[in-house]
Amino acid sequence: xxxxxxxxxxxxxxxxxxxxxxxxxxxxxxxxxxxxxxxxxxxxxxxxxxxxxxxxxxxxxxxxxxxxxxxxxxxxxxxxxxxxxxxxxxxxxxxxxxxxxxxxxxxxxxxxxxxxxxxxxxxxxxxxxxxxxxxxxxxxxxxxxxxxxxxxxxxxxxxxxxxxxxxxxxxxxxxxxxxxxxxxxx
Amino acid sequence: xxxxxxxxxxxxxxxxxxxxxxxxxxxxxxxxxxxxxxxxxxxxxxxxxxxxxxxxxxxxxxxxxxxxxxxxxxxxxxxxxxxxxxxxxxxxxxxxxxxxxxxxxxxxxxxxxxxxxxxxxxxxxxxxxxxxxxxxxxxxxxxxxxxxxxxxxxxxxxxxxxxxxxxxxxxxxxxxxxxxxxxxxxxxx
Numbered sequence: 285x286x287x288x289x290x291x292x293x294x295x296x297x298x299x300x301x302x303x304x305x306x307x308x309x310x311x312x313x314x315x316x317x318x319x320x321x322x323x324x325x326x327x328x329x330x331x332x333x334x335x336x337x338x339x340x341x342x343x344x345x346x347x348x349x350x351x352x353x354x355x356x357x358x359x360x361x362x363x364x365x366x367x368x369x370x371x372x373x374x375x376x377x378x379x380x381x382x383x384x385x386x387x388x389x390x391x392x393x394x395x396x397x398x399x400x401x402x403x404x405x406x407x408x409x410x411x412x413x414x415x416x417x418x419x420x421x422x423x424x425x426x427x428x429x430x431x432x433x434x435x436x437x438x439x440x441x442x443x444x445x446x447x448x449x450x451x452x453x454x455x456x457x458x459x460x461x462x463x464x465x466x467x468x469x470x
Numbered sequence: 471x472x473x474x475x476x477x478x479x480x481x482x483x484x485x486x487x488x489x490x491x492x493x494x495x496x497x498x499x500x501x502x503x504x505x506x507x508x509x510x511x512x513x514x515x516x517x518x519x520x521x522x523x524x525x526x527x528x529x530x531x532x533x534x535x536x537x538x539x540x541x542x543x544x545x546x547x548x549x550x551x552x553x554x555x556x557x558x559x560x561x562x563x564x565x566x567x568x569x570x571x572x573x574x575x576x577x578x579x580x581x582x583x584x585x586x587x588x589x590x591x592x593x594x595x596x597x598x599x600x601x602x603x604x605x606x607x608x609x610x611x612x613x614x615x616x617x618x619x620x621x622x623x624x625x626x627x628x629x630x631x632x633x634x635x636x637x638x639x640x641x642x643x644x645x646x647x648x649x650x651x652x653x654x655x656x657x658x659x
Contacts, residue, residue, distance in 0.1 A: 301638065302638075303525060303526060304525050305525060305638050305641055305642075306525050306526065307522075307524075307525055308522075308595075308599060309492075309527075309595060310527070311591070311592050311595035312595070314592065315592065315637075316637055316638075319637050331581075331585060334584070334585040334588045334589070335568065335572070335581050335584070335585070337588045337591075337592070338581075338584045338585075338587075338588050339561070339564050339565075339568065340561070341588075341591070342488070343488075343557065343560055343561050343564060344484065344485050344486060344487055344488050344556055344557065344560060345484045345485075345487065345529070345553070345554065345556055345557030345560070345561070346484075346494075346527030346528075346529050346530055346553075346554070346557065347527070348526070348527045348530075349527060349530065349554050349557050349561075350557050350561045353557065353558065353561040353562055353565060354561060354564070354565050354568070357562060357565035357566070357569075358565070358569070362562075365558070365562055365565070369554065369558065373526070373530055373550060373554060375525055375526060376524065376525060376526025376527070376530045376531050376534060377526075377530065377534045377546060377547075377550050379524050379525070379526070379534075380520070380524060380526070380530075380531050380534035380535040380538065380546070381534050381535075381537075381538040381543060381546040383520060383524065383535065384534070384535045384536075384538040384539045384546075385538070387516065387520060387535075390520065390523075391516055391519060391520060391523075395649060395653075396523055397523070398648055398649045398651075398652040398653060399645045399646070399648060399649045400522070400523060400645070400648075401603070401606070401608060401616075401618075401619060401648050401652060402618075402619075402622055402644045402645040402646065402647055402648015402649055402651065402652070403641050403642070403644055403645035403648065404599060404602075404603045404619070405603055405618075405619045405620075405622035405623040405626060405644050405648065406622065406623075406626045406640050406641035406642075406643065406644030406645065407599065407641055408596055408599050408600055408603060408623050409622075409623050409626035409627040409630055409640065409644070410626070410630065410637040410640065410641060411592060411593075411595055411596040411599070412596050412627055413627060413630040413631055413637075414592065415589065415592055415593045415596060416631065418589045418592070419589060422586055422589060430585075430586040431586070433583070433586040433587050433590070434586040434587065434589045434590040434593075435590065436587075436590065437586070437587040437588075437589075437590025437591055437594070438590035438591070438593045438594050438597070439590075440590075441590065441591055441594035442593075442594035442597040442598060448591055449488060451587055451591070452584060452587065455583045455584045455586075455587040456580035456581075456583055456584050457580070457583070458583045459579045459580045459581065459582045459583015459584060460576055460579045460580050460583065461579075462579065462582075462583060463578070463579035463582045463583065464575055464576050464578075464579035464580075465575075465579075
């Protein structure tokens with residue numbers, strides 16, 4: 285099997301496995317992708333995954349689908365986009381179609397509720413683990429402005445429910461002012 | 471033509487919903503309840519519950535579920551396809567632009583400014599989920615704190631940091647332990 289085809293196939297399997305386990309929104313899938321594609325496989329740099337998160341977040345449509353498109357394109361080009369999209373939407377598509385036929389019974393199952401309560405505790409741990417790793421990178425870089433930005437974004441979103449697109453725009457502008465010239469000099 | 475209607479409705483939802491699932495909900499509600507009458511408000515509440523019980527983005531879940539109910543499996547396919555096509559076009563263009571221009575000093579500067587904020591936003595997801603997980607009223611609650619959820623979190627976190635176990639394994643393990651724990655506690659208390 286050619287190397288390209290093998291990568292596409294792996295991409296499909298990984299995105300499908302990740303999608304089948306994303307309970308609880310876009311940031312969960314982004315955290316899982318970071319662990320799989322950055323930490324485990326080394327297919328992406330940490331900075332790229334953060335950039336993709338910002339782009340996925342600021343584009344219309346589900347964050348999980350947007351992130352899958354960006355990661356797929358980076359890893360295998362246009363064929364990668366299609367494999368990772370199919371991998372991402374297949375689990376919910378199949379599951380929800382099946383459930384739609386029996387949903388009155390499904391919604392009554394107490395066991396699923398308990399399973400989910402436990403899984404949610406695990407999901408939070410995964411996000412915290414990823415955040416710890418990312419914080420260490422910021423800390424090592426040792427820029428006060430970056431540490432303040434991260435803390436401010438956390439407080440603005442978690443406490444004040446500020447629209448994330450506003451934060452993305454403000455931080456991009458700040459970045460251009462701070463680093464835009466610096467890099468040009470190099 | 472139900473297929474076209476499903477496609478077009480979810481295409482609009484995909485195109486105009488920014489910022490993830492909960493931002494898309496009001497739009498989905500408007501399309502499927504007010505505009506088309508595909509569901510009653512009570513059924514829609516059930517759909518949200520089901521979306522929380524299943525993996526995947528809420529918009530894709532809704533598209534598959536409503537599509538399947540209205541027009542079977544082909545309905546689920548066209549609705550889901552409609553929902554993701556705007557993303558495909560717009561985000562693929564962004565991916566291409568990113569590859570081409572991310573080394574430009576202005577873009578690079580903007581991205582460097584953004585990255586720490588993204589870390590804060592991911593952390594905020596954890597904070598929000600902690601609120602609903604640790605302080606839920608369940609069989610394991612003591613004084614308003616779900617002790618089992620906190621314990622499972624702590625165990626999962628230690629296992630992830632120390633032994634670097636696969637996150638999917640850890641989440642499934644927490645799920646199974648939670649299931650056993652809540653059933654046992656529910657029976658005892």
